[in-house]
Amino acid sequence: MIQNSIDIATYVSPNLSALIESQVNDPDAEQPATLASVRAFIAGLLPASLNEAERLHHVDIDASLLDELDLLIEEFGGDALAIDFSRNTASxxxxxxxxxxxxxxxxxxxxxxxxxxxxxxxxxxxxxxxxxxxxxxxxxxxxxxxxxxxxxxxxxxxxxxxxxxx
Known part of the structure; x- marks a missing residue:
């Protein structure tokens, strides 16, 4: 995979970056996290019985977070490594x-x-x-x-x- 020449992580919101970081650091993950797997993780948090708008508000994940992730998937592909989109700062x-x-x-x-x-x-x-x-x-x-x-x-x-x- 070719590394992006710009620091794409700087274009990711802090909330999405934190979510991505949690998936990148998942010790139980069998494969490196991708944008698609992060999206699947978010979807898995939401009860299937609710419609999408209700599900988003149910767990305090707003539509903008999923929209932001969808835009990244559209631009970079679902198989893009999630770690490239994680902003890491010191505590x-x-x-x-x-x-x-x-x-x-x-x-x-x-x-x-x-x-x-x-x-x-x-x-x-x-x-x-x-x-x-x-x-x-x-x-x-x-x-x-x-x-x-x-x-x-x-x-x-x-x-x-x-x-x-x-």
Whole structure:
């Protein structure tokens, strides 16, 4: 499959992206998630006894989400890998760690995901908890989260590209 030259994930709404991400990360999936399988998953959530408009409101999935998915299927095909349409951003705690590393006045180059992993492994989260930047329990999953981003995007990816702005 040819990778799209544009970042198509930036055109996907956050709600659809989160839904796609849940399907991409499904440990029970036998095949990689596609746009068609994500659509089938949504359809499977809805009781068959209701008409489509009623089903959409029944589980708080509005028509725009399915419409958005249908447009993506129309443009890219149902067999397009869903992971290509998933926007991945750092969690709020990881964003605070990235921000702390980016704002380190001793840093000469923009930090990569590997730089952030090294900072986490070296104890930066504990210092940030002490400074009140992170809550005591927020540092528990930072290492696994950054390693997941590295596996997906590569160690040399710029960390600032994953910042979540709330």
């Amino acid at each position: 709020e705690p990881l964003s605070r760690v990235i921000d702390a590393v980016m704002n380190d006045e001793n840093r000469e180059n923009p930090p990569t995901l590997e730089t952030i992993r090294e900072a986490i492994a070296s104890g930066l989260p504990a210092r940030l908890v002490g400074d009140g930047v992170l809550e005591d329990d927020e540092d528990d999953t930072l290492l696994s989260e950054i390693e997941s981003l590295i596996r997906r995007y590569g160690a040399d990816s710029l960390a600032e590209d994953f910042l979540r702005y709330e």
